Amino acid sequence: MTSRSRLLILLLSVVLLAAVGTGAVLHAAHRSGMRDEQQADGPKVRPGTVSLSETPTRQLLFRNLAWGPHRDEMATVPADHPQAPRTASGVKCLRFHASAGTAICLQAVHGALQDTYRAVVLDAHLHERHRFPAAGIPTRARVSPSGHLVAWTVFVSGDSYAGTDFSTRTAIVDTRTWTIDDNLETFHITKDGRPYHAADTNIWGVTFADDNHFYATLATGGHTYLVRGDVAARTLTTLHSNVECPSLSSDGTRIAYKKRVQGASPDAPWRLYVLNLRTMKETPTAEQRNIDDQALWADNSTLVYALPGDYGSDLWTVPADGTGKVRLLMKSAVAPAYAG
Amino acid sequence: MYLADSRGTDSREAQAAVVPDSRPGRRPAAVPGTVLALGAVSLITDVSSEMVTAVLPLYVVTGLGLSPLGFGLLDGINNGVGALVRLLGGHLADGGGRRHKAVAGLGYALSALCKPLLLLAHTLPVISVVLAADRTGKGLRTAPRDAMISLATEPEHRGRAFGVHRAMDTTGALLGPLVAFALLRATVDGYDAVFTVSGCVAALGVLVLVLFVPGRTTAADLRPEEPRRSSGAPPEQSRPALRDALGLLRRPELRRLTLCATLLGLTTVSDSFLYLLLQREGDLPAHLFPLLPLGTAAVFLLLAVPFGALADRVNRRRLFLAGHGILLLGYALVLSPWHGVPAVLAVLFLHGTFYAATDGVLAAATAGAVPARHQGAGQALVGTGQALARFTCSLAFGAAWSAWGGRTALAVTAAALAVSAVTAAYVLRTTSEVKPA
Secondary structure, eight states, rough: OOOOHHHHHHHHHHHHHHHHHHHHHHHHHHHHHHHSSTTTTTOEEEEOOOOOOOOOEEEEEEEEEETTTTTTTTEEEEETOOSSOOEEEEEEEEEEEEETTTEEEEEEEEEEEEEEEEEEEOOSSOOOEEEESSSSEEEEEEETTEEEEEEEEEEEESSTTTTTEEEEEEEEEEEETTTEEEOGGSSSEEETTEEEEEETTTTEEEEEEESSEEEEEEEEEEEEEEEEEEETTEEEEEESSSSSSEEOOOSSEEEEEEOOOSSSTTTSOOOEEEETTTTOOEEEOOSSSOHHHHEEEEEHHHHHEEEETTEEEEEEEEESSOOSSSSSSSEEEEEEEEEO | OOOEESSSSSSHHHHHHHHHGGGTTTTSSSSSSHHHHHHHHHHHHHHHHHHHHHHHHHEEEEISSSOOGGGGGHHHHHHHHHHHHHHHHHHHHHHGTTTHHHHHHHHHHHHOOOOOOOOTOOOOOHEEEEEEHHHHHHHHHHHHHHHHHHHHSSSGHHHHHHHHHHHHHHHHHHHHHHHHHHHHHHTSSHHHHHHHHHHHHHHHHHHHHHHOSSSEEEETTTGSOOOOTTTSOOTTOOOOHHHHHHHHGHHHHHHHHHHHHHHHHOOOOOOOHHHHHHHTTTTTTTGGGGGGHHHHHHHHHHHHHHHHHHTTTOOOOOOOHHHHHHHHEEEHHHSSSSSHHHHHHHHHHHHHHHHHHHHHHHHHHHHTTOGGGHHHHHHHHHHHHHHHHHHHHHHHHHHHHHOHHHHHHHHHHHHHHHHHHHHHHHHSSSOOOOOOO
């Protein structure tokens, strides 16, 4: 083959491959453009003022996933009327939680070279009070009952070729002093009564008990544990095994969590359980599907959680005591929080 | 004409190795076209694969809505399989002197095919399988590629040739994420577009290999002259047997090099552990963590060619050892009380310099210790020894971290690295580099 014909083949192939690539990009861009158009049968969403306080009725806040101009914005509906038209705040968050007039909002920052992320602490009117850079892709966010502490978890991935080495980083911020502990892995760990350290420790899914104590998941050596944490003492102590994404009930007696169950498919291994912290008795809920969310206590007896849906995910509820049935709360929503 | 600085018994082997490159009528070029073509293939392929690597976590977490923890479990198996595949690739490639390109092409093509397959993979187990296939392709192509670089280059220029190749390779790795995020921006989360374009780019890499890398990289007229070393091999055999490939270890020079690469690999902490230590021990803000590999890669990119050129002027084995001395300095710095961003930058500089002084340099040193007909197997042997040793070190380091904590684990590894380096210096003392007269 002459070098001329080689170049010709190369040129033709480049044109062909470029055409395929361009087609894929245009197709994807068109599809994402469609997401900005309101669906006729979708929920009504209108812009408005969203406030964490000063509302006559209790509000359910969530990230609105319904297609249209307000997609991905934090929106509200009255807590007892989830099918009501949604009020969109104009604030976009990937993950969100709020309590006592303080909110934590994890956002993506689309930079020129790559996406970065930040954790923004918001006031009761969803105005920014403080922001922190976040180390990776947001997954969990929580505010303490008093609104003084906030916590978030992000995924970071390794580095090397075809790296599949994912880990988490969890940070806790005191909003009274803006001090940050940006990696709970540096806390002193006590596992089964003994000091423990390992390179593979990962901590995620903080849920606060008060302004010093919290629960979270510790993973190490292929197992997960429920840990009780102490912010001032910088300690983590294991309490129970096979617990992920704990969520403490408002009366502080029970933990709703993801449990990895035997015999389930490896890519859908989790079921929603509730652990009684006094008796350490586990109760499976009526939700039989795989769940991958940090559940939220709607009240002392009902859990809210997200499951995959047509537009990303939908919110469902189930009684916390193992009785009853699952119920669809609302479509096209994720990252719920109650306020007011 | 080349002279072997023959204090040892290796002058004959060394001469056998360089003969193919001193064939008459061939104009010596510092960096032959074949090397540039292979560098271009690696650059393009790395753009493609790093595009996927850069967006994969985001795709898994936000695109598929999965929790990827525990996803790295297959990594250990992949490492073992990858090492064996590399040996196989090196061995197969040596057959008939024409197969380097075919085996490397197979490896590049396998990885290219995996990119569109990602479009169909929606669960972690399936994604893991696709990534494992991708890695198998990488294992398959590495040794034949390095063999082709060796065979195409005059021995006295091999350091620079490998340096140029590694620099081009790293350039691709740095460009890939930029391309991927530009596409994600343009398509608003169009992961399928990123995978499709990545597949197209990978296909282009295979095409450049097919079109611009010569099929015959061994001088055929010289092979028959080469003395058969393995008495057990039937004389009519036209291509080397696996036994021959392993019989390479009977060559003292290659045996010593493999031994030293393995020994030093056993005391080389993996990148991820080093970054984790930097982050946990070095007071580095967590959000800067994703930038650490970029620092190492940037330094590697800048220094690969100068250090490659240096490897052509000084003893390559000594440079390889010195590179590990630089790594040792880096470990010392991590353990030192100097913390903060400047300290981290200094560690990354040393880490990148370590790669520049060892990665291509080892390949060049290996090339000088193996006869032409076994270049693939030789490269595979040394590379596999090093890779398996590093993997073993990762397991041991993880265990040591659990037992003693990260700092102590690093201190112990650093001490072991010092011992390894001294041992390696002793083992390599008798073998000297082939130098141009």
